[in-house]
Amino acid sequence: MASPALKKPTIPFSEPPYLAGLPSPYYNASHHAWQKHCRSFISKQFADCLVWEDAGEVPDDLYKNFAEGNMLIPALPAPLPVKQLKEAGIHELPGGLKVEDFDAFHNVVYGDEMTRIGLGGPSASITTGVAFGIPPLYKFGSPYLQRTYLPGLFRGTTRVCIAITEPGAGSDVANIATTATRSPCGKFYIVTGQKKWITNGIWADYATMAVRTGPADSGAAGLSLLWVPLKENDRPGGGVTRRRIKISGGGTSGTTFIDLDEVRVPVENLIGEEGMGMKYIMTNFNHERLTISLGATRTARVVLAAAVEYVLKRTAFGKPLIEQAVVRHRLAKCGALLETQWAWVEQIAYQNSKLDRKVADIELGGLTAMCKANSGIVLNECAQCAVLLFGGNGLTRTGQGEVVEKIYREVNNVRVPGGSEDVLLDLGVRQLVKIFQAKTAMLEMSRNSKI
Template identity: 60%
Template sequence: MSSKSFPIPFSEPPYLSGLPSPYYKPTHLTFQKKCRAFLEEHFLPNALEWERIETVPDHAYDTFVKANMILPNLPAPLPVDWLKRLEIYDIMGVKVEEWDYTHTGIYIDEMARSGLAGPGSSMTAGMAFGVPPVIKFGSKELHERFLPDALTGKTKWCIAITEPDAGSDVANISTTAVKSKDEKHYIINGTKKWITNGFWADYAAMAVRTGKTGSGAAGLSMVVCPLKGYKGVNMRRLKVGGQVTGGTTFIELDDVQIPVENLIGSEGMGMRYIMTNFNHERLTIAVGVTRQARVALSTAVEYCLKREAFGKPLMDQPVVRHRLAKAGAELETMQAWSDQFVYQMTHLPKAEADIKLGGLTALAKAKAGMVFATCAETAILLFGGNGYTRSGQGELIEKIYREVPGSRIPGGSEDILLDLAVRQLVKNYRSAIKTMERPSGDSKL
């Protein structure tokens, strides 16, 4: 994607293009170099081939686990006490207690340099989205049972929320978890659809309805549900347009019996847990697809420098430069917001970040998908027939283009997130105004 002496235009974010940045400390720069070296040896050269065969081999996952390179998918700060208890003290030289969201952002960005989301999500989506609810909201007993194997990669996880009739409308989830007569077990019935990584997962952090039908968000809970090989669980892979190696799965749950101790947190608090978890998911999507957009656009630049038409390189055509410029402006604008956002996540306390950045996280994820669409469309139009062909020099662009919907729908579809972002911003504004207008000494008791 770039020359060792000078990068191809748009191929690297500014801080890796020789430009100063206020966001990256020496520890971040050191980690970036080690992370890139690891991925260029063990991941990037094979990502396209893995997407072709629709599966990431087990040895790749094992290599990541041995290097602790599955853990960067967790929200920062990391669960330091648990990691040290498991004798995990650093990730590529960064002490686990010094890990912050900027390190996480670097990792996600580097993983997406293949231009493809599938191979990375095949190995990392479970740790990113399935394990965090257990860490954040699970009981000590739940931690003891599940975290040792989860954090060391011995078990694979997924997040199971979406259903055939309940995607972004989370409050409409219909999968039920009813207590047995002796109240020692939950009996789960229902279906989950479009579950990334589900096909290979041992466990799911699953959204279920423990309240009565029609109780909406108030009736939702989260549980740890065993999957692979468990009685009453049937799973099959779904063929989707892109990110094929992500293992998108349809899950049927027929009288699946789990201990009541598998409840995550408290009954009826599921919506809160889900929404909190979404913030991390949406941020990681925004960072990853920004890099995918960068891969698409810089690949198009490289192609236009060598491809000739009408007696000269495409790059000498003003209309081509104009199209690249418009997409490049969108890309670098998104990159600046992404860097700023990760910095804010790094420096705000978790509770404050959830309030102040929740709506903006939704907006950033939605905008990143739009930018990705612009850059991918630019690339495929400039590649022409080569970009529309599933093999040859345009194969990567063809695959990237098919992945655009996979960034604009999962994690909350685009239109839902745009609305959510403004509603959350207005809610925060009105709350702040009410606080300012409250008479001195007034109390909400």
């Protein structure tokens, strides 16, 4: 009897366990079929990504290719906005996956495959505006805004960015200074201020923008969300000026500085209610931070697997580097961090899929913040390990260490955006303590009511 054909073994740490032949409670046949489609489509689209990173630009038709392949929708948080998608005529994703069947782990598969190239810029150029700019519109936007803009956004004929951060307000969202005041005629908001580090901003037709509609000292209570036309006002007299910002990594993500000088925005473009902006923004945080965690964890996987592959073939002092105990020790420490981080991402994704959305936003907020912070710590450890093991090749922008060198420059693009590392670590503990204290108080009230 012939032996069964052996599958090609995977390099240690190069794939998540469910793709390395190990059992998992999370993934079913639908997820595996979706993973095969994602890998085939995304690998083809990102085949020349290293060249793009050197040039600092993605091809003009890249976004169009994803739109035509109906591969923008998976960047949205699960569950998808089924009603609005069907109203726009979108009933299925590639491979016959119905939009109502798309779950948290289809989202995990998509995010993981989008960053399998090891670089965040190309993925961010496609997904950031979709993932974080569209949800406030279908969650809180008026029927007019949804009817007018969602079909084009879903199909990729209209592009959006999320515009929160400013020169003086990063992780401290409540410190936003961009103002939106009502015009004397009452028909417009007049928007003045600056937005900085806005991913996809250079290409966006519109921005889901945080603005201050309340007094300067009103803090979070004075924030609102506006649907701000950028492209039509990016002209002399229109009030919008945009320029690209060069950053240390992820240079293809379209990071932008936006200057707004008395931009007229119709009052109908208010998303939800005035003064509710901070609440709306916070509903984005968990998805944003888990998305960053997911991409960072795959990037750590790419760089650590590259190190393993290198030390298996590189010889020094008369034997392969893998035979050096100190090398194995470095790899083991990073591997343990990596697989633990991946398990945490999967765990939070599972918990999100089982909890009511409002409950998940509260219960998982602190944990997701810490998971995002930890993903940057893990990526930093894995990238440093790879650079050290590659030696001079890990410092060289071309050749066999090219990916390692590029990834090392990406590390701080994880540790800062979405809430900087120290802020999120502190926030995570404060949130957990706050929940504990609230539940304790409720328990005490319940006990006292029975006395």
